[in-house]
Amino acid sequence: DNNNTLDALSQEGLSEEPVQQEIEAMGSGGGGGGGGGGAWELAAMGICAGVKTKHGVQRRSKKLGVKGRIGSSSQVGRGDDNYENESEDDPENVGGGGGGVERQREHPFIVTEPGEVARGKKNGLDYLFHLYEQCRDFLIQVQTIAKERGEKCPTKVTNQVFRFAKKAGASYINKPKMRHYVHCYALHCLDEEGSNALRRDFKERGENVGAWRQACYKPLVTIAARQGWDIDAIFNTHPRLSIWYVPTKLRQLCHAERRAAAAASTSVGGGGGGGGGGGGGHLHF
Amino acid sequence: DNNNTLDALSQEGLSEEPVQQEIEAMGSGGGGGGGGGGAWELAAMGICAGVKTKHGVQRRSKKLGVKGRIGSSSQVGRGDDNYENESEDDPENVGGGGGGVERQREHPFIVTEPGEVARGKKNGLDYLFHLYEQCRDFLIQVQTIAKERGEKCPTKVTNQVFRFAKKAGASYINKPKMRHYVHCYALHCLDEEGSNALRRDFKERGENVGAWRQACYKPLVTIAARQGWDIDAIFNTHPRLSIWYVPTKLRQLCHAERRAAAAASTSVGGGGGGGGGGGGGHLHF
DNA sequence: AGAAGGACCAGTGGTCCGTA
DNA sequence: AGAAGGACCAGTGGTCCGTA
Numbered sequence: 001d002n003n004n005t006l007d008a009l010s011q012e013g014l015s016e017e018p019v020q021q022e023i024e025a026m027g028s029g030g031g032g033g034g035g036g037g038g039a040w041e042l043a044a045m046g047i048c049a050g051v052k053t054k055h056g057v058q059r060r061s062k063k064l065g066v067k068g069r070i071g072s073s074s075q076v077g078r079g080d081d082n083y084e085n086e087s088e089d090d091p092e093n094v095g096g097g098g099g100g101v102e103r104q105r106e107h108p109f110i111v112t113e114p115g116e117v118a119r120g121k122k123n124g125l126d127y128l129f130h131l132y133e134q135c136r137d138f139l140i141q142v143q144t145i146a147k148e149r150g151e152k153c154p155t156k157v158t159n160q161v162f163r164f165a166k167k168a169g170a171s172y173i174n175k176p177k178m179r180h181y182v183h184c185y186a187l188h189c190l191d192e193e194g195s196n197a198l199r200r201d202f203k204e205r206g207e208n209v210g211a212w213r214q215a216c217y218k219p220l221v222t223i224a225a226r227q228g229w230d231i232d233a234i235f236n237t238h239p240r241l242s243i244w245y246v247p248t249k250l251r252q253l254c255h256a257e258r259r260a261a262a263a264a265s266t267s268v269g270g271g272g273g274g275g276g277g278g279g280g281g282h283l284h285f
Numbered sequence: 286d287n288n289n290t291l292d293a294l295s296q297e298g299l300s301e302e303p304v305q306q307e308i309e310a311m312g313s314g315g316g317g318g319g320g321g322g323g324a325w326e327l328a329a330m331g332i333c334a335g336v337k338t339k340h341g342v343q344r345r346s347k348k349l350g351v352k353g354r355i356g357s358s359s360q361v362g363r364g365d366d367n368y369e370n371e372s373e374d375d376p377e378n379v380g381g382g383g384g385g386v387e388r389q390r391e392h393p394f395i396v397t398e399p400g401e402v403a404r405g406k407k408n409g410l411d412y413l414f415h416l417y418e419q420c421r422d423f424l425i426q427v428q429t430i431a432k433e434r435g436e437k438c439p440t441k442v443t444n445q446v447f448r449f450a451k452k453a454g455a456s457y458i459n460k461p462k463m464r465h466y467v468h469c470y471a472l473h474c475l476d477e478e479g480s481n482a483l484r485r486d487f488k489e490r491g492e493n494v495g496a497w498r499q500a501c502y503k504p505l506v507t508i509a510a511r512q513g514w515d516i517d518a519i520f521n522t523h524p525r526l527s528i529w530y531v532p533t534k535l536r537q538l539c540h541a542e543r544r545a546a547a548a549a550s551t552s553v554g555g556g557g558g559g560g561g562g563g564g565g566g567h568l569h570f
Numbered sequence: 571a572g573a574a575g576g577a578c579c580a581g582t583g584g585t586c587c588g589t590a
Numbered sequence: 591a592g593a594a595g596g597a598c599c600a601g602t603g604g605t606c607c608g609t610a
Contacts, residue, residue, distance in 0.1 A: 105590070108593050150540025152531075153517065159582055176585065176595050210592065232438065245583075246437075255435025390610070393573050444602055461575050461605065495572065530603075 106172050111203045111212045114196045125184075125199060131173060132185045132244075138165045138173075139243055156243050183250045184216045189241045190234070194219050220250060221257050229258040391457050396488045396497045399481045410469075410484060416458060417470045417529075423450045423458075424528055441528050468535045469501045474526045475519070479504050505535060506542050514543040 112124035139154065139161045146153040154160060157178070165173045188195040198219070202212040224231045231254045236242045397409035424439065424446045431438040439445060442463070450458045473480040483504070487497040509516045516539045521527045 105594050150536060150543070152536070174595055175583085179584075180594090208592065248584075251435060251437070258435070390574050459575055460603085464604075465574090493572065533604075 106177075109209045111199060111207060111209055113200050113203055116203075128181060129185055129188050131178065132182075133240075134170060135161065135165065135173060135178060136240060136243060138168065138170070141168075156245060179245075179247065181213065182244050182247050183220055184213055185244070186235070186241055186250075187216045187220055189238055190223055191219065217250060217253055221253050224254045225257065225261065229254055391462075394494045396484060396492060396494055398485050398488055401488075413466060414470055414473050416463065417467075418525075419455065420446065420450065420458060420463060421525060421528060423453065423455070426453075441530060464530075464532065466498065467529050467532050468505055469498055470529070471520070471526055471535075472501045472505055474523055475508055476504065502535060502538055506538050509539045510542065510546065514539055 107118075107121045107123045109125065109128055110118055110122045112118055112126065114126065116124055116126070118124035118127070135157050139157050142161050142164050143153050159175070162173065162175050162178075184195075187198070195216075198215060199212070202215065207215075220231075224234060227234055231246055231251055234241075235244065235246050392403075392406045392408045394410065394413055395403055395407045397403055397411065399411065401409055401411075403409035403412070420442050424442050427446050427449050428438050444460065447458065447460050447463075469480075472483070480501075483500060484497070487500065492500075505516075509519060512519055516531055516536055519526075520529065520531050
């Protein structure tokens, strides 16, 4: 259990000070939750904020060689987080540039068994799945604020939620990453046993994260087959999964496999009915 | 009943030939339906297409003095409905222009009693509400196609549905109009008796459509008050209303009135609990 | 003045590809 | 080579305002 704490703190080198302002605006929200959490929660919620960040200084002064975006830059919002003090047309900033301050990124994921802590500059899969739970918490907070203000209330993890997470200091959460692994989290939600088995198998065989990620599709398609191929219903029915958009590729795989199954059953007997299923598999990934 | 047919045909002067292609791509879809329809349906579905349009000729050759849009114009989609043969930079088309071909619009709405047919170059409110039912039909068709193709399936009347309606020949359906009167349709769905009474009242007093439209907000807020102020739940719970986005202004009015009611009950007794309600009204439109 | 709707705009879902 | 994520882009929700 102490290991968990250590691992959580290994993230600390990348976390920013949480922006309290938005958090203050809302009631508690969180509530429910269920299992997990613990040390994760502490690091995530910025409660470890007392610990100084190693690279903390330069973070805000970077500028990252931004290319001139079209539009936007008008509405400033109520946040005071806008630091646009340099003229956009300053010829010194255009083109080459890049002051040399190295970009910070999250450590890459490795395939870990359930409960296993990643060593070195790596993150484990328990941590990955924990990020999804954190996003859920952020969504609940956004929903609470929206209801209080009588505004439209998101039912999914939207851009607005990612923005909120970032403002709350969870700079390690971003849309491309979360979308990339949604189906892995889905398998974890829908068949934790199966998900765990897959993790052990891929770890044992020394496969990388990309291979494990790819392998998560197939069992999901099998689950969908058992439930009438309705992957949207499967997501929407599950309390923790319902807040995530069904990934395009998973939807396509389910559709392709449904077609293949239908064609097979037609060319063989023609019986038609639903039920049963399972069997071979015509998946071409 | 014959009058209905006549009135439906009065729309015919503005309807375009339906584009069958997309319609062929899908199964029947429609189904359910319930009440109304009849002659409306015929005109709407383009079954009267045999009747020639008076202004049919110039329709497609207009060009309407389009200002140069940014972006788009790239992806052509699978439709063959793209008639971009004139160079965008043709100096003769830029600026002044306008060949003189007059723009066609739908006749304006007037306040009519239930069952009453609008005379002259006007449309009645039964026709307005019928447009909402038509949009529902178009949505169901879009959903059917999406499911067949294994694509994301809209639950609301989206831009995609409006585009589909237009391609299917229902050029008289457009987003700004439908959004403008959503709350009027909502009242019609949620309290048809009340809606009918309001129509009779406003007709009798010779009020115009804008005044009637404004007056539709208040009874809706009263309904919301009775149901715990959750206007989203009220929309989503109703089978025909659930496909429409809650109008911003209606949401704001419900929120403002909820605040006012809460403040009043606090300053008087402090009792707190939900229930009852009704009473005075602090609405400032 | 009253009303219909083309056209615009800020912010979305989705993910590529320059980066480390 | 494998992976994280800034940044982009087509199409969305929302509605203003030039038009009739």
